[in-house]
Amino acid sequence: MSSALRAKELLIRAVECDQIGRILEAQTLYQDGIAQLMGFVNGEPDENKRKGFLTRIKEYMDRADAIKARVNGKLMLGKVVSHICIEDNDIGYDYDDIFGQFMDDKTIEILLEEPYMTQNYQYQNLVRFLELTAVKCKNMKYFRLVTKEDTKNLDQQKTNIGQIKADLERRNITCCVKYEESLHDRRIYLSNGYIIKIGRGLHFYKASNPVYSIGLVNYKFRKCHKTDVDIWSNSNS
């Protein structure tokens, strides 16, 4: 497929997603479509044609900016619907208990901002989180992970996240991974209007000690690090 056709297809899908409320996916598609179009324009020798394309690009960029504003609007905090203080060494908290009740069939897109994804247990936590979405969010279509690059072990990170991405795509869920060096805050945005903010993100469990003991698998029995959980509801969505 030529890059022009590819750009056209991406931008048509972007508009479609935008119209049906799949704004995270629309945002990704606009960005990818515009990037394709830019590459194509740079190779266009006819100046008039190039100007035409640039006008189109400007239009799409405006749309993409509007989408970005919408996404940010959704991420603007609404009202707190649940607040949990987890104390050091508390037990009884698994993902399902803490936020499973806020995931439902209307959750078609999820954005997970989780800076640290470098250790085995962190990849396991990510899979554990996605398993919960597989149970609760039957209509999920798009998942975006924003994390920091693992500068010490980049290949391993790409392999592990690549496995997870491929697995989601086998389940017809588009998965987009974005690396942001300045990321600090942990946040989970659900497209049904809930935002989950946990001070320590997904990684608030202590290691199983000793390894083979109750709590190895069932995190309801795992000791936790101290952290706060706030669930916000965005009334606009």
Place this chain on the structure above:
Amino acid sequence: MSSALRAKELLIRAVECDQIGRILEAQTLYQDGIAQLMGFVNGEPDENKRKGFLTRIKEYMDRADAIKARVNGKLMLGKVVSHICIEDNDIGYDYDDIFGQFMDDKTIEILLEEPYMTQNYQYQNLVRFLELTAVKCKNMKYFRLVTKEDTKNLDQQKTNIGQIKADLERRNITCCVKYEESLHDRRIYLSNGYIIKIGRGLHFYKASNPVYSIGLVNYKFRKCHKTDVDIWSNSNS
């Protein structure tokens, strides 16, 4: 404590357990008590006293044999209450779904006959099983594991099973481990009268492939090996 006092204490507890229906624990206590008494008798120089002890030992042995017959009687199969054929690569089967419904507050003792306990995933399966009992069997007092020795890595096996045993005992559950070289059949006896027979025992799951994919933690998403599950109810109990 002298071995005579220790034997006396064990045998008193054996009789108590026997009387309140904790027959697996009674069986272990009788065996341990008799062994203590035997050691003590061998060191007794007075022949008359020795004969007296031997008479007592004979009585306890008869009681222990009666208990053994009762245990075997309970393990004699009653009627099948559930039968599941798991086909190769089937998904959707976790321990809770298959036999969690048969575990309840009346399950005060559990006997697990599971020949293979040598690989990490096998110890994990054992912990996963025990986590289910921690959720379902709130009054569990005694757990017996019968397995084969890991001749290739005996130290590691002792360490891992030792961790599990210590963890159960912290939860006030007596844990007894018995090694039997000839063990082949897998069987789980619950003191509420159910017996769970799974052709492959606890180890009927395929490995997660790739490692980081849905099913790593939640075994409802794990592919299974082909195996049969039969749940029997012992009407005498």
